[in-house]
């Protein structure tokens with residue numbers, strides 16, 4: 705089992721911002737975290753990485769505490785969280801993904817350079833290796849961050865809003881890498897506002913907003929009733945059977 709959360713509460717400085725989390729994830733599965741702004745998606749991702757407090761319940765990552773499983777996890781942050789003026793090339797950003805293996809103070813070896821080239825190739829950016837990170841488009845930067853996580857060869861990959869502000873080309877490139885990863889047994893946990901995408905890409909969806917409202921296959925979780933509960937009534941059924949969300 706990759707993840708097992710049971711009646712878990714997580715938060716900051718002793719105050720819970722997300723409660724009643726009950727979920728599990730196995731190797732090769734993709735779990736999407738869905739919910740409105742401030743629902744607790746990033747907080748839950750940080751809890752899996754051991755960066756936020758588990759205040760109640762169980763939180764197991766690969767059968768251990770989150771902090772003890774950190775080595776097996778890769779993390780792709782929101783691209784907007786990074787300073788684009790940082791003077792490094794795309795390849796140097798990806799090489800950072802290898803530091804855990806090689807130690808940042810040691811010289812890089814041929815295997816590391818090969819891993820960097822391969823990772824950039826997988827996200828379709830082999831030609832941009834020498835370009836400055838800050839000069840790439842938002843979508844390309846997101847793909848470089850994905851390549852950095854791939855270079856570390858994680859067993860569980862966490863992605864915070866990987867499709868935010870990303871154009872169709874980058875979205876397709878990211879989606880195809882994610883599908884390849886699950887096929888080869890990597891587990892994925894990603895947060896998204898895009899419910900259609902969650903339905904499309906995920907085996908499991910966890911619907912949260914301050915608490916967990918539902919967990920299960922997309923068809924069971926992303927129903928009009930569940931969405932109305934989680935989004936506080938801001939869901940409207942359309943005549944064609946679709947549900948749309950209206951911001952309060």
Ligand SMILES: Nc1ncnc2c1ncn2[C@@H]1O[C@H](COP(=O)(O)OP(=O)(O)OP(=O)(O)O)[C@@H](O)[C@H]1O
Pocket residue numbers: 716721739740741742743744745746747748
């Ligand atoms: N470092 C922090 N200290 C205290 N509270 C925090 C901290 N980070 C986030 N929060 C609070 O935790 C709650 C959940 O925030 P979080 O960022 O996890 O939501 P989210 O679902 O990822 O939102 P968004 O979709 O807007 O990114 C919010 O009320 C937020 O204000």
